[in-house]
Every structure is written in C-alpha cells, then in structure tokens.
Amino acid sequence: MTDTIKDKSNALETARRVLDLEAEGIQLLSKELDGNFIEALTILNNVTGRVIISGMGKSGHIAKKIAATLASTGTPAYCVHPGEASHGDLGMITRNDAVLAMSNSGNTSELSDLITYTRRFGIPLIAMTSKKNSSLAEAADVALILPSLPEACPHGLAPTTSTTMSLALGDALAIALMEQKNFQPNDFKVFHPGGALGNQLLKVSDIMHGERLPLCTSETSMTETILIMTNRAFGCIGVTNTQGQLTGIITDGDLRRHMDADLLSMTAEKVMTAAPKTTRPNALAAEALGQMNERSITSLFVTEDDLPVGIIHIHDCLRAGIA
Structure with missing residues (x-):
C-alpha cells in the first residue's frame, strides 16, 4: 500500500x-x-x-x-x-x-x-x-x-x-x-437479547441444569455416591441433609484425596467438603463464571434458601458465549 x-x-x-x-x-x-x-x-x-x-x-x-x-x-x-x-x-x-x-x-x-x-x-x-x-x-x-x-x-x-x-x-x-x-441489568436484557451484550446478561437460571441433579444424602454409601456422580457426569455431587439443604459437595479431587481401602465403606458425609460455594438462579451467568474461574472449579450448585435447585457447569457458560 x-x-x-x-x-x-x-x-x-x-x-x-x-x-x-x-x-x-x-x-x-x-x-x-x-x-x-x-x-x-x-x-x-x-x-x-x-x-x-x-x-x-x-x-x-x-x-x-x-x-x-x-x-x-x-x-x-x-x-x-x-x-x-x-x-x-x-x-x-x-x-x-x-x-x-x-x-x-x-x-x-x-x-x-x-x-x-x-x-x-x-x-x-x-x-x-x-x-x-x-x-x-x-x-x-x-x-x-x-x-x-x-x-x-x-x-x-x-x-x-x-x-x-x-x-x-x-x-x-x-x-x-x-x-x-x-x-436494572435484568431490564436491560429484555431490550438487548442478541449478540455478545445479550450473552453477558444471561442469568444462571437461563442456562443451569434443573433436572437429574447429582445429589445424595449425607448417609449415602460411597459406593452409591460414586455411581450417581459418574452417571450425572458433572464431576461432582452435592450432599444434602434430612431437610434437603445442601451441606457439602464431593468432587473428583475429594475422591482422590480419600482414595484408600476404606473409601467405599465410608458415607458421603465423611468424604464431602462442607459449606460448598453456590450461586443464585437470578445471578448473572457471567458472575457465576467469575466465581468458577476465581476458585479453579468447574461447577457450581444453584440454591434457594439452601435448597439445591440447579447446577451450572463452566462448559454451559462457554457454550452460551460467556467469556
């Protein structure tokens, strides 16, 4: 030129x-x-x-x-x-x-x-x-x-x-x-549903999984817990108490840390990490992605009043164009 x-x-x-x-x-x-x-x-x-x-x-x-x-x-x-x-x-x-x-x-x-x-x-x-x-x-x-x-x-x-x-x-x-x-941002989303801006305004509830959640009770045996965890394919499982509230989470990392001869004889409560990080259904999906990146995790449970109502995976955010 x-x-x-x-x-x-x-x-x-x-x-x-x-x-x-x-x-x-x-x-x-x-x-x-x-x-x-x-x-x-x-x-x-x-x-x-x-x-x-x-x-x-x-x-x-x-x-x-x-x-x-x-x-x-x-x-x-x-x-x-x-x-x-x-x-x-x-x-x-x-x-x-x-x-x-x-x-x-x-x-x-x-x-x-x-x-x-x-x-x-x-x-x-x-x-x-x-x-x-x-x-x-x-x-x-x-x-x-x-x-x-x-x-x-x-x-x-x-x-x-x-x-x-x-x-x-x-x-x-x-x-x-x-x-x-x-x-508010939720109002803004109504007028900007398309393009990158619309993607950034997606809420967690728009892309979360609300059915067949990977859940077990605190008394569930680890044999059954691992089966549920494998079947749901989120790389984790939530642990609930008798009221159905989320009290812990078991991840692939938790399994590796407890990998010994006694693992399958334990209950979920003995292996779980207590008080897991969660997000809200009406939170922006971009906020949930930020939480996952900050903590180097791939999934977040979505709760209302401590009750699990969904789960969001980092791949859900990426598929929705949120980065």
Whole structure:
C-alpha cells in the first residue's frame, strides 16, 4: 500500500488537538450543568408517552443515537426528521409525548413547524443549543445550553466539538433517567437479547441444569455416591441433609484425596467438603463464571434458601458465549 501521509507528525498533532478540544468541551459542559438539566430530566421522567428527538443535519444524526440510547435504557424514544415532520410526521407526536429539539445555532428553519406544533398543543419542548437567545431556546420550556467553544474543524465550519457535547449531554440525560427509573441489568436484557451484550446478561437460571441433579444424602454409601456422580457426569455431587439443604459437595479431587481401602465403606458425609460455594438462579451467568474461574472449579450448585435447585457447569457458560 502506498504511503500517502506526507507529514505523520503533523497528522498526530491534529488528531490530538481535535481530541483535546472536544474533551475540553465536555469538561466545560459538565461544570456548567445547572437547574435546567434537572428541569429537563423532570419533564422526560414524567412523560407518559414517548420522547421525540429531532434535529437537522449532523444534529439529526446525534438525535438518532440519543433516541436509541434512551429507548434501550428504559425511556421509550424515537427520532423524527424535522423535514418529514412538516409533511405529515407531526401526526406521530401526541400530547402525552415530550420533544427534545437539537440545533447548534438554535435557528434551524426546518424545526419551525415542529416548534409551532408543540406550542399549539402544549407538548413539552426541551431545546439543546449553543445559542441562549435563539428562537429555539426562547420557545422551549427549558433550554440546555452548550458552552460556546470553537469547533475542532480548522475552519470552524464542520460540527465537531458541538456534536460531541450534544452526544455527551444526551448520554447524561439517558443515564440519569435510567437511574431515576431504577433500570436494572435484568431490564436491560429484555431490550438487548442478541449478540455478545445479550450473552453477558444471561442469568444462571437461563442456562443451569434443573433436572437429574447429582445429589445424595449425607448417609449415602460411597459406593452409591460414586455411581450417581459418574452417571450425572458433572464431576461432582452435592450432599444434602434430612431437610434437603445442601451441606457439602464431593468432587473428583475429594475422591482422590480419600482414595484408600476404606473409601467405599465410608458415607458421603465423611468424604464431602462442607459449606460448598453456590450461586443464585437470578445471578448473572457471567458472575457465576467469575466465581468458577476465581476458585479453579468447574461447577457450581444453584440454591434457594439452601435448597439445591440447579447446577451450572463452566462448559454451559462457554457454550452460551460467556467469556
């Protein structure tokens, strides 16, 4: 491949300058957050319908990402193109919704019909703009004002610093709403069932074995215990008391440690390791895998109130794509 970068050192300096300017924008945005953010958060938290986000050009692209983040973290949202809104898509917005309109200048003409529609029907309007005295900021119920900083573009034209700040502010709203709604990993899994992220959110109960568990009582002879252990093929067997509670575990290692002439004359209680480590059905499978890796074991019993309800093997985690 032909090397077409004439001045690599200068290119790196340019990249660092861009990143430093955009980082400065986010830092300044963080420092300048005020009560308007809380007002906007309150509006979005109280919405009974959906959050409609709109913007033109680069702001429109950021609007799509913010809508996707909100929707995946417990706040129903979608993006409406301002041009399409003027040609019928305003009908997608109801009085139960709230609108977040984005424009760096605050005077984007394509947003005018959307702004008018929200004012006519009393739909809450949040502005995200760099201009406090713009038409968008003045029309809105609350305005989130971005710090006035130069774009990273050397000509000051291509939206760069401003779009980075808009994206970060959208993330801040989404995560703050997520916490207000007490949105938990199990809720997250509902909206992210596919791919690696969905795999990491699998619960132990999703992949555990709940039938034909390798179990015996404390009084079971080791002859029978070994037969059950071999038949179930988990490399271990759980030992229960008269109440059915898990009190111990026998592994292949325990058998080797007791391998002598008296082994088969013993009971399970004499060979078991007491108080075995267990996991919960609603624990993340990734957490169970971490326990197994930490303790260099291959299986964990799953218990509820000390009663064994399942068993999970490290191979179950690997087959599910959890690593």
